[in-house]
Amino acid sequence: MAYASYSSQGAGRMPVAPARKAGTWKMAYADFLTALMAFFLLMWLVSGVSADDRAEIADYFHNRTPDAATAVAVTSGASAADRVFSALSENPALVAAGSSVVLAKEADGIRIDLVDTAERPLFNRADGRFTDTGRALAHETATALAGTEGTLVLEGHTDAFPSLSPGYSNWELSSDRANEARRVFEAAGIASERIRGVAGLADTRPLVAAQPHLPVNRRVSILVQVEG
Incomplete structure (x- = not known):
């Protein structure tokens, strides 16, 4: 004043x-x-x-x-995670898969969900093995990832229906699905040391939380962890 x-x-x-x-x-x-x-x-x-x-x-x-x-610092160009996300979102095979592939950016990386649909079932009912369609989609996904950077974590998921096989719960089923994806990825050229985790999560993380019994909850998730 x-x-x-x-x-x-x-x-x-x-x-x-x-x-x-x-x-x-x-x-x-x-x-x-x-x-x-x-x-x-x-x-x-x-x-x-x-x-x-x-x-x-x-x-x-x-x-x-x-x-x-x-000093004035000028930064340009996309981050490594952005480049990987862009490459995956523009991959012709993944684009052609339509709703069978769900791509999302998360805080800890990029998540690719290969989901089971009526048009393209990935698994047979209560079976950890891929159908021919599911194996082809997993192979195309691995091929798309082969040209990118980052480590991978593979997760298997089920819907909320309980397993009908005695002694074989959704935990075993989801674990088998994750390992099935690992085998396909390695056969497609993904180095084994690039895969940092394989986990079966049963029905604990539905893709559609409000409707855990939907087929889309039966899926394999690939978390791509990219630094930078």
């Missing part, structure tokens, strides 16, 4: 103490209005930035080193 003062001195008089000018409140009010307008302008600008952009900006300033603070 700004203040102004003045003094007057006449002949034979003692100097008077500084007095506050009567119009100084106007200057203070003008400062307040200027600050308020700047605040609302900033809020308007921030509201036009997407959540992803805000996170990227915050991450940029949070992770800057002292050297970076005095």
